[in-house]
Amino acid sequence: MLFDIRVKESLRDLFDRDDEIEKLRASLNEPLVVVFGLRRVGKSSLIKAVLNEYAPSNYFYIDLRRFEESGYVSYRDFVKALEDSINARVRSRRLLSMLSRIRGVSISGFRVSFSWGRDRVMLADILDSINDWAGDEGLRAIIVLDEAQELVKARGFNVLPVLAYAYDNLRNLTFIITGSEFRVFTKFLKLNDPESPLFGRAYVSITLKPFNEEQAVEFLRRGFKEHGIEFDRAEEVYEELGGNPGWLTLFGYRALRMGFNEALNETRREAVDLIRREICNFINEGRHLAERRYLRILEVCVSGCRWSTIKMALEAMEGRELNNSIVDSLIKALLDYSLLIKEGNTYVLPDKLMRDAVIGLRCFVNAVNSDNV
Numbered sequence: 001m002l003f004d005i006r007v008k009e010s011l012r013d014l015f016d017r018d019d020e021i022e023k024l025r026a027s028l029n030e031p032l033v034v035v036f037g038l039r040r041v042g043k044s045s046l047i048k049a050v051l052n053e054y055a056p057s058n059y060f061y062i063d064l065r066r067f068e069e070s071g072y073v074s075y076r077d078f079v080k081a082l083e084d085s086i087n088a089r090v091r092s093r094r095l096l097s098m099l100s101r102i103r104g105v106s107i108s109g110f111r112v113s114f115s116w117g118r119d120r121v122m123l124a125d126i127l128d129s130i131n132d133w134a135g136d137e138g139l140r141a142i143i144v145l146d147e148a149q150e151l152v153k154a155r156g157f158n159v160l161p162v163l164a165y166a167y168d169n170l171r172n173l174t175f176i177i178t179g180s181e182f183r184v185f186t187k188f189l190k191l192n193d194p195e196s197p198l199f200g201r202a203y204v205s206i207t208l209k210p211f212n213e214e215q216a217v218e219f220l221r222r223g224f225k226e227h228g229i230e231f232d233r234a235e236e237v238y239e240e241l242g243g244n245p246g247w248l249t250l251f252g253y254r255a256l257r258m259g260f261n262e263a264l265n266e267t268r269r270e271a272v273d274l275i276r277r278e279i280c281n282f283i284n285e286g287r288h289l290a291e292r293r294y295l296r297i298l299e300v301c302v303s304g305c306r307w308s309t310i311k312m313a314l315e316a317m318e319g320r321e322l323n324n325s326i327v328d329s330l331i332k333a334l335l336d337y338s339l340l341i342k343e344g345n346t347y348v349l350p351d352k353l354m355r356d357a358v359i360g361l362r363c364f365v366n367a368v369n370s371d372n373v
Contacts, residue, residue: 003253008045011050011053014049015215016211017042019099021050023204025053025177026049029140029237031173032174033177034203035208036178037201038055038351040132042208042245043178044063046343047061056328058141059089059141059143060142063146064145064148067150068281071153072154074154074156078159079114079120080117096110098132103119103121103122125141127173131172140174140367141173148184149179149255157211160189160196160197171353182337186336191203216238216242220248223248224256240269242352245330246352268353268356276361279294281355290330291362292317295363297313298354302349302358302372305344305346310347
């Protein structure tokens with residue numbers, strides 16, 4: 001059902017993603033697939049629906065959103081997430097037998113437990129065992145790291161060398177990495193950074209975009225039709241909420257249970273509140289001294305802006321000239337966090353609802369001007 005607010009797990013519940021479905025399906029034997037897209041655009045739904053259809057018994061899904069509110073991710077945190085993903089999927093005694101031979105692994109029934117202390121399990125050993133199991137079974141084991149930019153906060157370990165090892169040596173593994181385009185690419189994988197363990201590795205790139213107006217209108221009409229309702233106010237919803245499938249789905253879910261206006265207002269309020277929290281989380285990551293600068297950039301770019309417009313607005317706000325490198329660093333940070341996107345020579349807000357979220361927003365009341373970015 002299109003208005004099911006949970007992650008979709010069946011292809012029949014995806015709307016107008018045929019190209020992305022086919023590209024992902026055709027890439028399941030590649031060593032590395034990166035799925036880009038804004039939050040709530042449907043990355044998790046695409047991946048789970050495709051894998052449930054084409055690789056139902058041989059994928060392991062690690063949802064790293066569990067670390068969104070954490071200041072850092074420890075080795076224990078990540079190993080526990082990997083352990084949970086295996087326990088949620090494993091049905092093979094042969095795989096459990098292979099894992100049991102690894103130092104730091106214990107097996108109880110159909111559950112595996114990984115040690116993270118003195119005799120901690122090594123990630124490469126786990127991947128070796130999964131690769132060997134997949135080879136013996138004639139399968140391709142698929143490991144999903146959903147919202148992988150959260151691993152930028154990893155402390156005391158680095159998964160990139162292990163991913164590079166697996167890429168080069170483990171022929172029966174595929175990694176699917178998801179996240180916002182700039183942050184997962186530049187901050188986590190660093191595929192274009194010569195210092196990155198994954199530098200120079202080929203990968204398949206799939207980008208999910210919000211629906212345009214035509215798609216959003218048809219999505220809403222079809223979703224209501226599944227419940228026997230002819231809906232004729234889809235254009236109004238798009239004008240208010242934009243084309244992000246997550247917000248459209250939430251509106252549809254609520255509209256089936258309350259009036260149109262109440263559902264629209266509640267969805268809009270929740271979306272704006274969440275976007276504001278995400279902006280303040282970004283500023284809270286050591287950027288509070290430059291809060292006014294970041295918020296001013298977002299305000300200026302509500303209807304689209306150019307680099308020169310941003311610089312002039314910041315200088316007018318502070319009453320002094322700013323070095324170009326400072327402006328570049330501010331913009332880059334917003335791009336990395338997907339709070340701003342670049343279309344040609346123009347910077348725009350990625351979500352229609354951000355226009356309302358940034359107006360009047362203050363995350364730190366006592367923020368002051370600073371050259372910190």
